[in-house]
Amino acid sequence: xxxxxxxxxxxxxxxxxxxxxxxxxxxxxxxxxxxxxxxxxxxxxxxxxxxxxxxxxxxxxxxxxxxxxxxxxxxxxxxxxxxxxxxxxxxxxxxxxxxxxxxxxxxxxxxxxxxxxxxxxxxxxxxxxxxxxxxxxxxxxxxxxxxxxxxxxxxxxxxxxxxxxxxxxxxxxxxxxxxxxxxxxxxxxxxxxxxxxxxxxxxxxxxxxxxxxxxxxxxxxxxxxxxxxxxxxxxxxxxxxxxxxxxxxxxxxxxxxxxxxxxxxxxxxxxxxxxxxxxx
Numbered sequence: 001x002x003x004x005x006x007x008x009x010x011x012x013x014x015x016x017x018x019x020x021x022x023x024x025x026x027x028x029x030x031x032x033x034x035x036x037x038x039x040x041x042x043x044x045x046x047x048x049x050x051x052x053x054x055x056x057x058x059x060x061x062x063x064x065x066x067x068x069x070x071x072x073x074x075x076x077x078x079x080x081x082x083x084x085x086x087x088x089x090x091x092x093x094x095x096x097x098x099x100x101x102x103x104x105x106x107x108x109x110x111x112x113x114x115x116x117x118x119x120x121x122x123x124x125x126x127x128x129x130x131x132x133x134x135x136x137x138x139x140x141x142x143x144x145x146x147x148x149x150x151x152x153x154x155x156x157x158x159x160x161x162x163x164x165x166x167x168x169x170x171x172x173x174x175x176x177x178x179x180x181x182x183x184x185x186x187x188x189x190x191x192x193x194x195x196x197x198x199x200x201x202x203x204x205x206x207x208x209x210x211x212x213x214x215x216x217x218x219x220x221x222x223x224x225x226x227x228x229x230x231x232x233x234x235x236x237x238x239x240x241x242x243x244x245x246x247x248x249x250x251x252x253x254x255x256x257x258x259x260x261x262x263x264x265x266x267x268x269x270x271x272x273x274x275x276x277x278x279x280x
Contacts, residue, residue: 003266007048008055016064017091020044020071023099024051024061032105032131032280035096036063037089037114039258040139041077041168043070043190050109050260053269057276059107060099064092066114068199070190078163078196082206085117086124093128105131105280109272112139112232112257113203119240120206122221123213132220132279134272137229137257140207141236144169155201162198174230174257181261211236214243222248222275224268226255248275 010022022044034054038044044063051061067088068074079085096106108130110118115138121128146169170193172182185191221244225237234251241247250271255262262268 005049005052005056005269008052009048010051016095017088018073019064019067019088019092021062021064021092021095022051024055024063025099026055026058026060028058030060030100030104031058032107032276033060033062033096033100034107034109034276035092036061037092037108037110037117038063038066038069039112039114040195041069041170041192042185042188045070045190046185046188047111047260049265050269050272053272054109054276057273059276059280060096062092062096062099064088066117075163075196076192077165077168077194077199079199079202080162082120082202086121089117089121090128093130107131107276107279108133109136110134110138111136111260115139116203116206116210119210119214119217122217122219123210125216127216127218130219132222132275133217134222134224134275136224136259136268137226137232137234138223138237138240139203139232140210140240141233142231143229143233143235144174144231155197158197158201162196164197165194166197168193168195170231176256176258176261176263178261178263178265181258207236211240211243214240217244218246220246220248220278222250222271224250224259224271225252226257226259226262227251227253228255229257231257248278
């Protein structure tokens with residue numbers, strides 16, 4: 001794996017709007033800025049290799065720990081309303097713009113649940129101002145089988161005990177085939193293994209909204225979808241992407257959920273670099 005870039009340490013870290021953030025700035029004037037929104041049950045510190053790819057392409061990066069994740073406040077995996085994620089997302093966009101000139105393009109990059117946040121914002125009547133979006137294995141529907149009784153329990157608990165936590169059934173083997181990355185995830189104390197009832201029902205509502213209103217998304221989007229993803233359903237990604245014009249869709253055969261952590265992630269990084277070149 002000698003062609004892999006390796007991780008990049010943040011240029012700086014700070015708290016913005018109550019959330020932990022990491023900034024990465026290239027030498028010279030940035031071509032633009034990329035806002036990274038990580039997936040569920042993880043944190044932005046797992047994207048240092050992705051940040052190096054982006055910085056090597058001449059772009060600045062702002063990544064952040066989503067509320068209820070990593071070093072940001074909130075019960076792990078809990079949100080009362082999905083709109084809170086969207087408000088945080090808007091605040092992070094404003095902060096990201098400070099890393100490049102006002103005229104420089106912004107690209108929104110999300111993985112899994114971060115892709116759901118990104119697409120939900122873009123499908124709104126007043127979407128974010130951005131040059132392009134890149135979504136990795138978007139969490140638009142579960143492929144992972146959840147017993148019917150647990151779905152029913154989550155639905156009832158969302159109203160009566162919204163902070164109720166249950167095991168989220170994520171296995172490192174479902175994320176990536178790279179054994180080193182699996183070991184990193186298992187050792188990472190900032191990752192967690194629960195899901196709350198209210199988060200689950202709010203995520204389902206956001207998924208339905210994106211499916212219904214995907215046609216509103218007008219900016220160029222690059223989709224990096226693990227064909228063999230056992231967690232987020234690739235078929236739903238294809239169905240949503242088909243509603244959007246200007247889609248550059250990559251069906252990554254042989255890859256699981258975390259395509260940025262897969263054994264052959266150099267191919268994914270190459271597509272990421274191409275998408276940035278097209279955006280600015």
